[in-house]
Amino acid sequence: GQNIDQPTEMTATEGAIVQINCTYQTSGFNGLFWYQQHAGEAPTFLSYNVLDGLEEKGRFSSFLSRSKGYSYLLLKELQMKDSASYLCAVRDAAAGNKLTFGGGTRVLVKP
Amino acid sequence: DAGITQSPRHKVTETGTPVTLRCHQTENHRYMYWYRQDPGHGLRLIHYSYGVKDTDKGEVSDGYSVSRSKTEDFLLTLESATSSQTSVYFCAISEIMDIQETQYFGPGTRLLVL
Numbered sequence: 001g002q003n004i005d006q007p008t009e010m011t012a013t014e015g016a017i018v019q020i021n022c023t024y025q026t027s028g029f030n031g032l033f034w035y036q037q038h039a040g041e042a043p044t045f046l047s048y049n050v051l052d053g054l055e056e057k058g059r060f061s062s063f064l065s066r067s068k069g070y071s072y073l074l075l076k077e078l079q080m081k082d083s084a085s086y087l088c089a090v091r092d093a094a095a096g097n098k099l100t101f102g103g104g105t106r107v108l109v110k111p
Numbered sequence: 112d113a114g115i116t117q118s119p120r121h122k123v124t125e126t127g128t129p130v131t132l133r134c135h136q137t138e139n140h141r142y143m144y145w146y147r148q149d150p151g152h153g154l155r156l157i158h159y160s161y162g163v164k165d166t167d168k169g170e171v172s173d174g175y176s177v178s179r180s181k182t183e184d185f186l187l188t189l190e191s192a193t194s195s196q197t198s199v200y201f202c203a204i205s206e207i208m209d210i211q212e213t214q215y216f217g218p219g220t221r222l223l224v225l
Contacts, residue, residue, distance in 0.1 A: 031212060033214060035216075041218075041219075042201055042216040042217060042218050042219050043154070043201070043216045044216070045213050045214060045215060048211060048212055048213060050210055050212075051210075087153070087154065089154075091212075096167065098156055098159065098169060098170075099144075099156065099214065100156075100170075101153045101154040101155070102153060103151075103152075103153045104153055
């Protein structure tokens with residue numbers, strides 16, 4: 001099976017930076033996804049990492065280290081609208097390439 | 112949103128009744144998924160499809176069946192709904208280009224089983 005861990009909740013100030021960590025254990029790693037989900041809405045895709053390193057998309061960046069089973073999502077220049085849950089998900093080739101999601105990290109941005 | 116719609120968006124039903132949820136996509140994607148999302152459990156895969164008439168089970172498939180008779184539609188059926196199946200159900204598709212994969216979710220269906 002898989003084990004995906006991410007913090008339950010984080011609080012940060014508008015304009016600041018927040019880093020959301022995700023650690024995973026899998027026997028056939030084949031990609032890691034980050035999603036944003038506002039309350040009552042569907043998850044929206046943020047990033048996909050399959051190779052080690054940093055992927056940057058505007059204010060959001062995602063990092064992957066396959067050897068450490070570790071990823072983080074970095075949110076810069078935080079805005080109030082960034083208050084949401086952030087979901088880490090891992091694809092496992094040893095499990096039919098299905099996605100397994102972590103429980104999500106709720107980020108609260110304060111003025 | 113990759114042209115994904117779900118119907119109905121909200122449904123209230125009684126225990127023991129059959130329920131079918133529909134996922135429709137307009138962009139000819141091969142892979143389609145059904146998830147449920149519950150507090151304390153996150154998103155969990157129910158069933159998925161990798162082509163017409165090709166489906167497989169996810170981690171919480173008991174009590175659910177699926178069908179995919181054409182590319183654009185993926186149906187999820189609760190044969191006899193139970194209160195434990197009260198949840199928010201999301202459909203998703205995968206778009207794959209080279210090594211980049213993107214999974215898009217539909218708007219969700221809120222199901223209440225009384």
